[in-house]
Amino acid sequence: MKITIGSDHGATELKEEIKTVLKEFDGMEINDVGTFGTEAVDYPDIAEKVCADVVSGKADRGIVLCGTGIGISIAANKINGIRCALATDVYSAKMCREHNDANVLALGGRVTGFGPAGEIVRAFVTGEFSGGRHARRVDKIMALQDKQGK
Numbered sequence: 001m002k003i004t005i006g007s008d009h010g011a012t013e014l015k016e017e018i019k020t021v022l023k024e025f026d027g028m029e030i031n032d033v034g035t036f037g038t039e040a041v042d043y044p045d046i047a048e049k050v051c052a053d054v055v056s057g058k059a060d061r062g063i064v065l066c067g068t069g070i071g072i073s074i075a076a077n078k079i080n081g082i083r084c085a086l087a088t089d090v091y092s093a094k095m096c097r098e099h100n101d102a103n104v105l106a107l108g109g110r111v112t113g114f115g116p117a118g119e120i121v122r123a124f125v126t127g128e129f130s131g132g133r134h135a136r137r138v139d140k141i142m143a144l145q146d147k148q149g150k
């Protein structure tokens with residue numbers, strides 16, 4: 001699996017921790033688009049970089065992080081083709097794959113600790129979309145883009 005990951009300055013430490021967790025998976029390819037320092041950056045720019053890889057198919061999934069995970073998840077969900085789930089617990093991370101076919105996970109570096117975040121990421125990586133009635137609902141989500149004329 002190929003995962004592109006990126007964070008603003010509010011979650012660079014958690015990003016490094018998550019990369020360690022991702023390396024547990026055989027064959028995992030990680031593309032880290034930054035940021036790497038403590039200098040403030042704007043989370044929509046990071047969301048755009050990560051989501052570009054997901055939309056183009058360069059990445060199978062994306063992980064975006066900011067201080068709360070809120071701003072960057074909102075930004076990611078403005079991009080056509082992205083279904084970004086902000087998860088603060090393992091159950092939500094599992095369900096965002098099974099029911100929502102989320103292709104991007106958002107985490108908050110100032111909200112979720114390293115241990116829980118690792119479990120959330122493992123659930124996101126291993127979770128499979130259930131399809132069936134959930135596919136109809138996901139199709140309707142994606143149709144909203146067209147209805148909005150985006």
Ligand code: RB5
Pocket residue numbers: 008009010043066067068069070071072
């Ligand atoms: C940056 O200070 C902070 O606003 C950002 O990381 C994020 O929490 C926004 O939602």
